[in-house]
Amino acid sequence: xxxxxIRGLQKSxxxxxxxRGIDLNIEEKEVVVIIGPSGSGKSTLLRCMxxxxxxxxxxxxxxxxxxxxxxxxxxxREEVGMVFQRFNLFPHMTVLDNITLAPMKVRGIDKxxxxxxxxxxxxxxxxxxxxxxxxDQLSGGQxxxxxxxxxxxMQPKVMLxxxxxxxxxxxxVGEVLDVMKRLAESGMTMVxxxxxxxxxxxxxxxxxxxxxxxxxxxxxxxxxxENPKEERTRSFLSKVL
Amino acid sequence: xxxxxxxxxxxxxxLLIGAGVTVQITLLSVLVGVVIGLFVGIMRISxxxxxxxxxxxxxxxxxxxPLLVQIFLIYFAIPAIxxxxxxxxxxxxxxxxxxxxxxxxxxFRAGIQSIDKxxxxxxxxxxxxxxxxxxxxxxxxxFKRVIPPLGNEFIALLKDxxxxxxIGFEELTxxxxxxxxxxxxxxxxxxxxxxxxxxxxLTISRFVAFLEKKFNTERK
Numbered sequence: 001x002x003x004x005x006i007r008g009l010q011k012s013x014x015x016x017x018x019x020r021g022i023d024l025n026i027e028e029k030e031v032v033v034i035i036g037p038s039g040s041g042k043s044t045l046l047r048c049m050x051x052x053x054x055x056x057x058x059x060x061x062x063x064x065x066x067x068x069x070x071x072x073x074x075x076x077r078e079e080v081g082m083v084f085q086r087f088n089l090f091p092h093m094t095v096l097d098n099i100t101l102a103p104m105k106v107r108g109i110d111k112x113x114x115x116x117x118x119x120x121x122x123x124x125x126x127x128x129x130x131x132x133x134x135x136d137q138l139s140g141g142q143x144x145x146x147x148x149x150x151x152x153x154m155q156p157k158v159m160l161x162x163x164x165x166x167x168x169x170x171x172x173v174g175e176v177l178d179v180m181k182r183l184a185e186s187g188m189t190m191v192x193x194x195x196x197x198x199x200x201x202x203x204x205x206x207x208x209x210x211x212x213x214x215x216x217x218x219x220x221x222x223x224x225x226e227n228p229k230e231e232r233t234r235s236f237l238s239k240v241l
Numbered sequence: 242x243x244x245x246x247x248x249x250x251x252x253x254x255x256l257l258i259g260a261g262v263t264v265q266i267t268l269l270s271v272l273v274g275v276v277i278g279l280f281v282g283i284m285r286i287s288x289x290x291x292x293x294x295x296x297x298x299x300x301x302x303x304x305x306x307p308l309l310v311q312i313f314l315i316y317f318a319i320p321a322i323x324x325x326x327x328x329x330x331x332x333x334x335x336x337x338x339x340x341x342x343x344x345x346x347x348x349f350r351a352g353i354q355s356i357d358k359x360x361x362x363x364x365x366x367x368x369x370x371x372x373x374x375x376x377x378x379x380x381x382x383x384f385k386r387v388i389p390p391l392g393n394e395f396i397a398l399l400k401d402x403x404x405x406x407x408i409g410f411e412e413l414t415x416x417x418x419x420x421x422x423x424x425x426x427x428x429x430x431x432x433x434x435x436x437x438x439x440x441x442x443l444t445i446s447r448f449v450a451f452l453e454k455k456f457n458t459e460r461k
Contacts, residue, residue, distance in 0.1 A: 052362055078368035088363035092382050101377060102367035154367055 003028045003063055003158055003189055004049060010057030011044050018044045020213035021058070026158070031190045033204035033221065035197070037236055042193045042210040046160050049191065050080045063157055078106055081151030085163040087143040089135040089150070095122070096131040099150045107154070114153070121149040125179050141172030145179050152183075159183065161192040197240055201225055209233045248426045249433050256430075259416030260437050266333050266412060267399045273338025274398065278345025283375075285350045296346065303343035309404050312336040316408045333405040333412075341398050348390045352383035385456045392449030396442045403438075413437060 002025035011019040018041045026032055036042045047053040048060060051073045060067040062076045090098050099121060100114035109117075122128045125145040127138075135143055144164055151159060161180065165173040177199050184190055184203050194200060200207055200221055207221040209230070217230045225241070228234045284296030303311065316332040356379050364374030406415035417434040421427055 050366055052366060074368055074370060077366055080366075082363075082366040084359060084363065086359055088357075088359035090360065090363070090378050090382075092385075102364075102369055105373050105377065106368040151367070 001064065002026055004191075005061045006049075006058065007060075008058035009045070009048060009055055009060065011041070011048060011053055012056045018213055019048070019055075022213075022215055024208075024215065026189065026191060028157075028189055029187050031184045031188075031192070031203055031205045032208060033200040033206070034191065034193045034208045034210055035195070035200060035236075035240075036208075036210035036216075040211045041213045042208075043162055045210060046162050046191060046193050049158075049160055050077050050082055052082070078154060079157045081154060081156035081159045083144070083147050083151055083159065083161045083164045085166050087135070087140070087147045087167070089143055089147055091135050094132050094134060095127070095138070095146050098135070098146060099153045102150070103153050117153055118149070121152050122146075124152075124182075125149050126175075139172060140168045141175045144168065144172075144176045148176075148179055148183070158189045158191065161190065161194070163193050163195065165194065165196055195240070197225070209236065211236065245426055245429055248424055248429045252420045252424070252426075252430060252433065255420060256413065256416055256433055256437060259411060259413035260441065262410075263399065263402055263412040263414075264441065266330075266337060266402045266405065266410075267395070269334045270337035270341055270398055270402065271395055273334060274341030274345045274394075277339065277342025278349055281342060281346035282349030282353065285346060286353060300343045300346055303340050304347070308336065308340045308401055309407065311340055312404055312408060315339075329405075329408050329410040332408060333402070333410050337398060337402055337405065340401075341394060344394050344397075345391065348387050348394060349383070351390075352387035353379055355386055356382050388449060388453050388456065392446060392452075395449075396445050399441055399445065400438060 004024070004026040006022060006024040009019055009022040009024075010017070020041075022045060024045075034042045034046065044053055048055050049062065051060075051067050055067075063079050065072050065076050065079075067073060067076055089095075090101070093101065096115060096118055099118035100111065103109045103114045103117065104111060119128060119131060122131055125148060127142060127145055127149070130138060130142065130146070135146070138146065148159075148164075164180070165176050168176065173196065177196060180190070180192070181199075181203050192200075192204070204221045206218060207224045208215050209217045209224065209228075209232075211232050217224060217228060217233045224233065225237065228237055281296045281299050284292040285300070287293055287296070312332065315336045316327050316329065320327045353375075360378050360382070361371075361374055364378045365371070369377070402412060403414035405412060406418065409415065411419070413434055417430045421430050424430070
């Protein structure tokens with residue numbers, strides 16, 4: 001059974017149809033990278049996977065739980081971590097509190113245990129010394145690494161990344177991609193929307209090219225980059241590579 | 242014309258009793274206003290159309306009609322329906338609190354809506370419920386931002402509480418009127434009344450400035 005099963009997904013914003021029927025299975029431990037021009041629907045597709053966008057048609061099943069009804073949606077969100085383009089750390093809390101909040105409130109883990117896990121995660125992303133800092137005291141790259149640690153603290157089965165490096169200064173992109181790469185190597189199931197083609201090629205198990213609300217082409221990253229079959233893929237890649 | 246200092250000194254204890262009543266009405270009305278404001282403010286941003294509509298009706302009605310008329314409605318019109326006499330104190334607190342609730346609701350709504358929507362998304366994506374995200378993430382951040390406008394509202398409410406003098410409730414303004422009726426010392430008494438109001442409102446604005454500073458340096 002696939003960890004994420006999407007059937008006939010559609011999403012419209014008013015009259016504007018952004019996703020026009022997508023079928024997609026994501027397997028456990030798979031790293032799927034989604035690329036495509038802006039406005040292609042790639043972020044919307046990702047945001048449907050944890051119901052931050054409510055699909056207007058089709059079905060999504062995550063880890064055997066259909067995304068329907070408030071209770072199921074919350075259950076799925078506990079299993080699916082998300083990292084945002086603009087980090088969305090909680091500015092009124094320390095880094096440590098940012099990470100421990102959801103495990104304590106949602107999973108009911110006690111404070112000592114939650115803080116222990118948080119320090120472990122901060123160590124993994126190289127920021128153990130920033131536990132007591134506030135988000136605005138950190139660089140963009142550091143904030144994004146904290147955001148990854150915050151999502152991991154829920155011990156999710158899948159991690160979604162919505163253009164995680166697009167809001168970063170160029171010199172900070174590497175540190176975030178490094179953390180993501182190590183996460184992929186550790187066997188995490190990941191779905192990543194990105195413009196980082198080098199990263200997509202190196203880390204992705206499968207590459208999806210999305211345009212006009214459809215998956216236009218998919219395959220092993222190397223294959224798609226070197227021998228794109230579709231004209232639209234070719235023209236997109238020629239602009240970004 | 243003469244300025245009678247003795248009149249001021251003699252009336253001062255009575256005026257201070259009135260000021261005490263003014264403080265009492267204001268504090269209780271603020272309490273009522275904040276509780277109503279919190280609920281109505283949340284109704285205004287609810288995803289349920291009916292709640293949004295009811296919240297909007299509340300705000301429109303109580304912000305769109307004069308407080309004086311609302312006081313009359315509560316003190317005279319409601320007893321006309323129920324046949325029971327309304328206690329002036331209850332009428333005063335209800336009118337001021339219900340009226341202030343409309344303004345406080347707008348302050349809370351604006352405060353909550355000023356928080357980046359990424360904060361709600363981050364909270365929800367971590368599996369927290371809407372209520373948990375509101376409670377731990379949105380409201381604490383909004384709280385800091387609503388302190389200055391809430392301070393303004395409380396100052397306005399303290400001054401507006403003078404309107405309840407029309408139903409004979411003996412707060413500061415009414416005390417002043419009663420003393421003048423006996424002594425004819427308009428200048429001395431109204432001046433004293435004004436200064437006492439000023440001292441009270443300045444105290445609130447100092448306190449608000451202190452809170453603002455405290456929350457900005459402590460972060461939490």
